[in-house]
Amino acid sequence: MSTSFRDWIAGRSVFDRDMTIKQKEMLLGYVLILPSVLLVGASLVYPVAYNIYLSFTEIPVDPTQSPEWVGLANYQALVSDPEFWEAVQNTLIFTFFSDVGATALGLGVALLFRNKFRGDGIMRGLVLLPYIAPLIAIAFTWRWLLQPTYGIVPHLLQDVLELYPSGTNIRETLGMVILFDTWRYFPFAFLLILARVRSIPNELYEAAKIDGAGRVARFKDITLPELKFVLAAVFLLRWIWNFNVFSDVWLFVGNNVPILGTFVYVRGFNTIPPNQGYAAAVANLMVIGLFVMVIGYVKYFLDW
Amino acid sequence: MTRVTLEGVSKVYNDAQGTERAVDDLNMTIGDGQFAVIVGPSGCGKTTTLRMIAGLETVTEGTINIGDREVQDLAPAERNVAMVFQNYALYPSMTGRENMAYGLKHAGGMSKDERDEHVTEMAELLEITDILDDTPDEMSGGQKQRVALGRAIVREPDVFLLDEPLSNLDAKLRSEMRRELQRIHRDLDITTIYVTHDQKEAMTMSDRIAILNDGRLQQAASPEEAYTQPANRFVGEFLGSPSMNTVERSVDGETVSLFGQELGTIDSTGADGRVRNVVFGLRPEDIVVGESRDLSATASVTEVEYQGDGNFLFLSVENTDMTVRAPASVRPSPGDLVTAGIDRANVYLFDADSGEAISLKNQAVQ
Numbered sequence A: 001m002s003t004s005f006r007d008w009i010a011g012r013s014v015f016d017r018d019m020t021i022k023q024k025e026m027l028l029g030y031v032l033i034l035p036s037v038l039l040v041g042a043s044l045v046y047p048v049a050y051n052i053y054l055s056f057t058e059i060p061v062d063p064t065q066s067p068e069w070v071g072l073a074n075y076q077a078l079v080s081d082p083e084f085w086e087a088v089q090n091t092l093i094f095t096f097f098s099d100v101g102a103t104a105l106g107l108g109v110a111l112l113f114r115n116k117f118r119g120d121g122i123m124r125g126l127v128l129l130p131y132i133a134p135l136i137a138i139a140f141t142w143r144w145l146l147q148p149t150y151g152i153v154p155h156l157l158q159d160v161l162e163l164y165p166s167g168t169n170i171r172e173t174l175g176m177v178i179l180f181d182t183w184r185y186f187p188f189a190f191l192l193i194l195a196r197v198r199s200i201p202n203e204l205y206e207a208a209k210i211d212g213a214g215r216v217a218r219f220k221d222i223t224l225p226e227l228k229f230v231l232a233a234v235f236l237l238r239w240i241w242n243f244n245v246f247s248d249v250w251l252f253v254g255n256n257v258p259i260l261g262t263f264v265y266v267r268g269f270n271t272i273p274p275n276q277g278y279a280a281a282v283a284n285l286m287v288i289g290l291f292v293m294v295i296g297y298v299k300y301f302l303d304w
Numbered sequence B: 001m002t003r004v005t006l007e008g009v010s011k012v013y014n015d016a017q018g019t020e021r022a023v024d025d026l027n028m029t030i031g032d033g034q035f036a037v038i039v040g041p042s043g044c045g046k047t048t049t050l051r052m053i054a055g056l057e058t059v060t061e062g063t064i065n066i067g068d069r070e071v072q073d074l075a076p077a078e079r080n081v082a083m084v085f086q087n088y089a090l091y092p093s094m095t096g097r098e099n100m101a102y103g104l105k106h107a108g109g110m111s112k113d114e115r116d117e118h119v120t121e122m123a124e125l126l127e128i129t130d131i132l133d134d135t136p137d138e139m140s141g142g143q144k145q146r147v148a149l150g151r152a153i154v155r156e157p158d159v160f161l162l163d164e165p166l167s168n169l170d171a172k173l174r175s176e177m178r179r180e181l182q183r184i185h186r187d188l189d190i191t192t193i194y195v196t197h198d199q200k201e202a203m204t205m206s207d208r209i210a211i212l213n214d215g216r217l218q219q220a221a222s223p224e225e226a227y228t229q230p231a232n233r234f235v236g237e238f239l240g241s242p243s244m245n246t247v248e249r250s251v252d253g254e255t256v257s258l259f260g261q262e263l264g265t266i267d268s269t270g271a272d273g274r275v276r277n278v279v280f281g282l283r284p285e286d287i288v289v290g291e292s293r294d295l296s297a298t299a300s301v302t303e304v305e306y307q308g309d310g311n312f313l314f315l316s317v318e319n320t321d322m323t324v325r326a327p328a329s330v331r332p333s334p335g336d337l338v339t340a341g342i343d344r345a346n347v348y349l350f351d352a353d354s355g356e357a358i359s360l361k362n363q364a365v366q
Helices: A005-009 A021-055 A073-079 A082-112 A120-127 A135-145 A152-160 A174-199 A202-210 A215-243 A247-253 A260-269 A276-302 B046-054 B096-107 B112-126 B141-153 B171-188 B199-205 B223-228 B233-238
Strands: B004-015 B018-030 B035-039 B061-066 B081-084 B159-163 B191-196 B208-213 B216-221 B245-250 B255-258 B261-265 B277-282 B295-306 B310-317 B320-327 B337-342 B347-351
Touching: A021 A276, A073 A276, A082 A174, A082 A215, A082 A260, A120 A174, A135 A174, A135 A247, A174 A215, A174 A247, A202 A215, A202 B081, A215 A276, A247 A260, A260 A276, B004 B046, B018 B046, B018 B061, B018 B208, B018 B216, B035 B046, B035 B199, B046 B061, B046 B081, B046 B159, B046 B191, B081 B141, B096 B112, B096 B141, B112 B141, B112 B171, B141 B171, B171 B199, B191 B199, B199 B223, B208 B223, B208 B233, B216 B223, B216 B233, B233 B277, B233 B347, B245 B255, B245 B320, B255 B277, B261 B295, B310 B337
Parallel strands: B035 B191, B035 B208, B081 B159, B159 B191
Antiparallel strands: B004 B018, B004 B061, B208 B216, B245 B277, B255 B261, B277 B347, B295 B310, B295 B337, B310 B320
8 A cells, every 4th residue: 555645644544544534634633733833842832841940940150060959949039039029019110101101102193193194104114213223222322311410311300300309310210211111112002003093984083073072082982992902902012021121121221220031130140149040930930920910911801 | 944055065176186176166955854865976076065064074165054054164063964974984882872872962961861762762763772782793784774874863963964875785675775764754854965876766765866977066856857857968868777878960950850750950050150969868768669659760689688577678770779678578589670669759859069958949740
């Protein structure tokens, strides 16, 4: 009996030839997804599993020595580490406010672009600039603007508006990072929201105008419900990215304002002696925390 | 008393592509409680006209009066008009009830219970009580249509505007909704302006029909008048299905003849003193096959279309194509030679250049 590749794929001659067509189809399905499963397994499951293992060990500096099993010691240390809790708090504040900021600003700008106008293609390109520009360049521009001794923003806020006492390093405030991230990521929200904004039928607004609804009512009763899902999706994506953020905050404020991402890095690689098992434990808690938040969000807010 | 008057209304669009006169010097009066239909081919300006009355488009020139009020500079909400859109434009996030109450809510002056009462009453009239709590995506096309109608009329507007409201429905539902609209109009007696491209819809529903082409009003009359006395060639050809047969001939002297037979006499010179060409219009249902009439000719049958209640015959008379609506009993075969006849009174005459209808000075005597 000849065993062609086709026969083999379809499970003929390899498995029981008395299988029903449905069973054969199922088998074929598994065979077809096997490569993807292996690839995902190797690239995703292995690092995560290895990280979980590392979080229960103490890793010696000398790479020739193997990690030493310490059980839950890293997690116990973590719970009573005030710096960890500070990082958690900072992360939540940063995640929430820069998410709300970027989404709201993106929505506002997208609404300005609802109707096409002369040159709106170029304007749209300009709006995307903060998102496209290399992070390293804009982070340094912002740092320069916010320089405590000669930056223009500290001068305005401290000496002109007297919002806070001079001498405070504005670069060290979480508020500035939130502002920076709002500015940097609103174009992303803008892009997704704009596509939806432009697909809202104009007739709905016209019907509402005839019905006597004002601008605010039209926004509340037509625009917002139509954008509900895209806003929720943008908020979710920004939440995930902000929660895991590292480079933006690191380039901007370094270790002056610890968030979970930078905290992991500092503990794992930037302290003497480095404590990589501890860092792995923090990273695991981040995954679990984020997972719980996302599941809860999707379940209660998104209704997908 | 809500009469709608348009005086010298024009709409000019200016954009990168240039200037376009979408509506040109439109004069029209729609009487109180009338059901008026604006009809014309796509791009004739009928929807633009309706949107100007609604306040969704600005008026470039001219005035629009609703009742005693000049409205062309008022916001849509201040005009007390209601509009039904082609795609219904129901608010997707609201139930049928909320959709219908939305205008009442913004008009103010009504408690929630009063609004509910109005909506329920209108829902009963439209037979949609059981779907009031559904959202638009749970409704069928016909139900959406009814809710959209309900939303418009529940506010008791001075003028009720409809923009091709039936074009998204299937044929059966369309004829049902046509009768429904007429019933509602009889019950409520609201001045109604209805836009359609479908001449059949226009003929069956209207008290008054306004035919537009290229932004200009061709004729405004009762449907009967527009059909039997078309003001020009365009109206003659636009109304009726299959449309009017036309034959262009030059006039020899003052006598007009068709297929060698005299029809009568006209003023053979136009304003500029030249001999004019005329267009004969013959409606398919006026042509009789197999009998001689005032005017008759021999025709060869090129095609026969069975229609159930009758046949459409496609004839060739002296190299001119003619469509005839014949009774089911008349069913020749392609290639047959038949006699086709028409009475003088049924022949329409138009000026070939201007398209205007021409009346005969004298009928030819038999």
